[in-house]
Amino acid sequence: MEAQLSRPLMALRLIFLLCFFSALARCCRFLAAEAAPTLVTRLPGLDGALPFRLETGYVIVDEEKGSELFYYFIESEGDPRRDPVVLWLTGGDRCSVLRALLFEIGPLKIIGEPYNGTIPRLRYHPYSWTKVASILFVDSPVGAGFSFSRNPTGYHVGEVSSSLQLKKFLTKWSTEHPYYIANHFYIGGDSAGGKIVPFLAQKISEDIEARVRPLINLKGYLVGNPGTGESIDFESRVPFLHGMGIISDQLYETIMEHCHGEVYTNPKTALCAQASDRFDRLYDEIYRPHILFKKCVYASSGTNDGSIERKILKEEAGVLKHPPPRLPMDCHNYGTYLSYFWANNNITRDALGIKKGSKDEWVRCHEGDLPYSFDIKSTIKYHRNMTLKGYPALVYSGDHDSAVPFLGTQSWVRSLNFPIVDEWRAWHLDGQSAGFTITYTNNLTFATVKGGGHTAPEFQPERCLAMFRRWVCREPL
CATH class of the missing domain: 1.20.5 (Single alpha-helices involved in coiled-coils or other helix-helix interfaces)
Incomplete structure (x- = not known):
């Protein structure tokens, strides 16, 4: 029983x-x-299917805290099996790499037209660097763009820790994408991203020497209008603005005589303090990323007293908790304003494969509202180390940038004391000078981009594509 x-x-x-x-x-x-990963075939705002292969996805870089970096991988429009792969990092205060994709070196652009409540339209960008390379755009550090952490402490990172997370990202991503392992690999970035690039490159080179797998096929790196952490980044603004006719001879001479490089720190004398104040007032008259462009006064719901302006912005921004500054149409960065409405649209987020509940809102940059340690004090030693190891490096500057002027960049490049192998000369596009360049031993190239600003490809896309194409193909500029 x-x-x-x-x-x-x-x-x-x-x-x-x-x-x-x-x-x-x-x-x-x-x-x-x-x-x-998500294979994206269509994007809202663009008519028809994407004319290139776009993959998006997340990579966990801190299992304990649940920190994940979001990426956009755009395959080369040339020969993706042979063309190089570039990891691209953007600058700013925890800024989204989507800006680099849509406004600098990616194959799409936002059309600058009045916002009418619908999804902003996109167009194909003919001077994208994806013409000659596959580009891996990464939202880094954690918290930038669509990258997120399940544990709030995951946002407590700095330049060193976020660089190590990027190294972990690359190890995991390369393991999941073994068909790109043989491709030449480069690291690139601009502005504050230029501080991360040489440090990350050195860490990867150390793994290569230790035979840590997967072996990244690192072939060099490039930085545009890069920060170094050194005072020269900012002190060079004084001779630059003097040379451009923005500050007077008298003010320049006073600063040089009485400040001794202290104009951006703590002036130790009354004369230096007065000169610094005058300098700041004059500097505030221009659009810092490109001195020839119109300076736009941002009007946001939080800073403008006009009730009509607030009403318009509220209607346009809808449910956005952090509405973007409302810019006039003739501002160069009006597209930045539109990008908020494109990236925060649910159709866009679904198309990109954004995880539900990961980020309630996309913002272009987190301006000091998340903790971040600036613990790479100087990158110059990493530039020296990498170039002495034989890795080619391209350091370029838009020559109309007053944020990190080319004078300061040129100065620290010279301070490496490498012998010159190709004297200062013009480089050309269509028979005209597109900038000026000098090449040193150890495969180090410095170049200016004529008419370029702080993010040079944003202002001179055709010239920057020509520069990148020649350099990555190992041709002289």
């Missing part, structure tokens, strides 16, 4: 176990699918 009762019971248990493991398998398949 007991045996007869046990058989049905065993059968029930077997059915239960089968159901349990079946449900578990379905759950695991769901989780795996959720973590898988």
Whole structure:
């Protein structure tokens, strides 16, 4: 009798176990699918299918805190099996790399037209660097763009820790994309991203020397209008603005005589303090990323007293918690204003595969509202180390940038004391000078981009594509 009762019971248990493991398998398949990259074939605002291959996804860089970096990978429009792969990092205060994709070196641009409540339109960009390379755009550090952390402490990072997270990102991404391992690999970035690039490059080179797998096929790096952490980045503004006719001879001479490089720190004398104040007032008259462009006064709901302006902005921004500054149409960066409405649209987020509940709102930059340590004090030693190891480096500057002027960049490049192998000369496009360049031993090239600003490709896309194409193809500029 007991045996007869046990058989049905065993059968029930077997059915239960089968159901349990079946449900578990379905759950695991769901989780795996959720973590898988998204192949994006269409994007809102662009007519038709994408004319290039776009993959987006997340890579966990801190398992304990649940920190994930979001990326956009755009395959080369040339020969993706042979063309190089470039990891691109943007600058700013925890700024989204989407800006680099849409306004600098990516194959799409936002059309600058009055916002009418619908998704901003996109167009194809013919001077994208994806013409000659596959580009891996990464929202870094954690918190930038669509990157996020499940544990709030995951946002407590700095330049060093976020660089190490990027190294972990590359290891994981390369393991999941083994068909790109043989491609030449470069690291690039501009502005504050230029501080991360040489440090990250050195860490990867150390892994290569230690034979840590997967072996990244690192072939060099490039930085545009890069910060170094050194005072020269800012002190060079004084001779630059003097040379451009923005500050007078008298003010320049006073600063040089009485400030001794202290104009941006703590002036130690009354004369230096007065000169610094005058300098700041004059400097505030221009658009710092490009001195020839119109300076736009931002009007936001939080800073403008006009009730009509606030009403318009509220209607346009809708449910955005951090509405963007409302800019006049003739501002160079009006597209930045439009990008908020494009990136925060639910259709866009679905198309990009943004995880539900990961980020309630995309913002271009987090201006000091998340903790971040500036713990790479100077990058110059990393530039020296990498170039002495033989890795080619391209350091370029838009020559109309007053934020990190080319004079300061040219100065620290010279301070490396490498012998010159190709004297200062013009480089050309279509028979005209496109900038000026000098090449040193150890494959170090410095170049200016004529008419370029702080993010040179944003202002001179055709010239910058020509510069990048020649350099990455190992041709002289």
